[in-house]
Amino acid sequence: MAKFYVTTPIYYINDMPHIGSAYTTIIADILAIWHRMRGDDTFFLTGLDENSVKTVQAAEKNGFSDIQAYTDFMAEKWKNAWKKLNLTNDDFIRTTEERHKKNVIEFFKKIYENGDVYKGVYEGLYCDACEEFKLEKDAPDGLCPIHKKELKRIREENYYFRLSKYRDRILQHILQNPDFIKPEKRRNEIISFLRQGLIDTSISRPNLKWGIQFPIDKNHRFWVWFDALINYISPKKYWPAEVHLLGKDIARFHCITWIGMLMSAGYELPKTLYVHGFFTVNGQKMSKSLGNAIDPISLSEKYGIDPIRYYMIRDIQIGEDGDFSENSLKERLNNEIVANYSNLFYRITSFISKNFEGKVPGAKYTEKEEKILEEIKEIVKKYEKNMQDLELTGALANAVEASTIANKYVQENEPWKVIKTDKESAARIVNFSAQLLRTVVLLYYPFMPNTGKIAADALGIKPEWKEVGEPKIEEGHPVKAVMLFKKIE
Secondary structure (H helix, E strand, O other), rough: OOOEEEEEEEEEEEOOOOOOHHHHHHHHHHHHHHHHOOOOOOEEEEEEOOOOHHHHHHHHHHOOOOOOHHHHHHHHHHHHHHHHOOOOEEEEEEOOHHHHHHHHHHHHHHHHOOOOEEEEEEEEEEEEOOOOEEOOHHHOOOOOOOOOOOOOEEEEEEEEEHHHHHHHHHHHHHHOOOOOOOOOHHHHHHHHHHHHOOOOOEEEEEOOOOOOOOOOOOEEEEOOHHHHHHHHHOOOOOOOOOOEEEHHHHHHHHHHHHHHHHHHHHOOOOEEEEEEEEEEEEEOOOOOOOOOOHHHHHHHHHHOOOHHHHHHHHHOOOOOEEOOEEEEEEHHHHHHHHHHHHHHHHHHHHHHHHHOOOOOOOOOOOOOHHHHHHHHHHHHHHHHHHHOOHHHHHHHHHHHHHHHHHHHHHHOOOHHHOOOHHHHHHHHHHHHHHHHHHHHHHHHOOOOHHHHHHHHHHHOOOOOOOOOOOOOOOOOEEEEOOOOOOOOO
16 A cells, blocks of 8 residues: 655644635645545645744734633634535644644754754844745845845844755755656756755744743744744654645745755655645735735635635646636636536436436447547546646646546437437447546546535445546446536526
8 A cells, every 4th residue: 555645834823724725735635535545545734833923923913812822712713614625634733732842852852963953143134924034135125025025134143953064965866856846947946046055044043932942042942944844744654745735935945944954853855845836816916915815715605615626726737826716716617517517417317317217227338439438548547647746737637528528428429319219329328428427526536525425426436546447337336316516607
């Protein structure tokens, strides 16, 4: 049995989930569901980054004098949000949990004993919003390149990690492993950054009232990014991760700092870090200040969970920036999900219910059907490669292609007309249509698992990745007529 461990970044708790955090978590969920279908030993981790200055500020802003009480309050809101979206994460890590604190101390001990920690003084630019020190060359105008807010100039005593020591090893590993960072343009950005040289990075900050206590200096606490990255090793049985999913704004932390930390501590490296883009809304960057941050829960209550999952992957190429448009979501629901999938499902199952007592009739295929089966098998192969390569938009396009072929077959063969004069031929058409429908349901399942369960139950099949392109529904197999989706005007 193969192992598959996928992670999302852990999210700040200074605000509620939005469509951007839901996007990353849904991608992880799609991958986890598909690997479970394959029978892989799958583990999906998400969670919250609670040890930041942002947490303290948000607690004060929301009237909480007890910061831990605020984190507990917000953690429940995040957990409930993911439950409402029916996400299938196996664990939910919080960086205020004792298990995480223990892992951080153990990890630090390894790099400290390796001689990779020293005390120094930092003087330069700092972004409170990013909780990150910024290089002068990255902010020539004195503004954070991400938040466009003025950076603070600070001078303070820090403990440092000798990241520069691992620069050559990190670069060599990236160059020798083309799939280590995806997509290619993000890989090239990291390579370019590393070739400019690498400086050591701070791992502590003095005089903070919140965060994990620094074990060798009571006046310091761990810098939030050092502590947060260590969450990924929590399920030790599953480390190393097959896939780290992350946004492009945190690529350097993951692709450079985290990798150097792992090398120093003697851990195996993750297999792939997949960097996705930013969300805009109707062409504008999504932000609270613009009032265009989208609540995924409200959206799912209006359109359903599965159409949102489908739309995100169909319209936004993973790895690229994507623009969210509610009109585009509605069009995908009405013109593709309903027209190309739901109507097909209902047309075939209701025809069997009405004309064959709800049981799939037996059939012997003609050369025409055999040729279509070969097409479908090739589509399944392409789908599998796309899923393994994390090209989810391509895999979903393969599912749409299979659904289109099934629709075309039914439309061209018109079993509702044929049955009037030739029931045997109608039985062949219906049997083959049911076989195609089984394949289509399995291809769509990771992307739309909530209706996928309904569809699989109606077809009497298990959501397993076995002989997906083969005609496996036997004569006399019972099916139920179900309408999976409805148009929204």
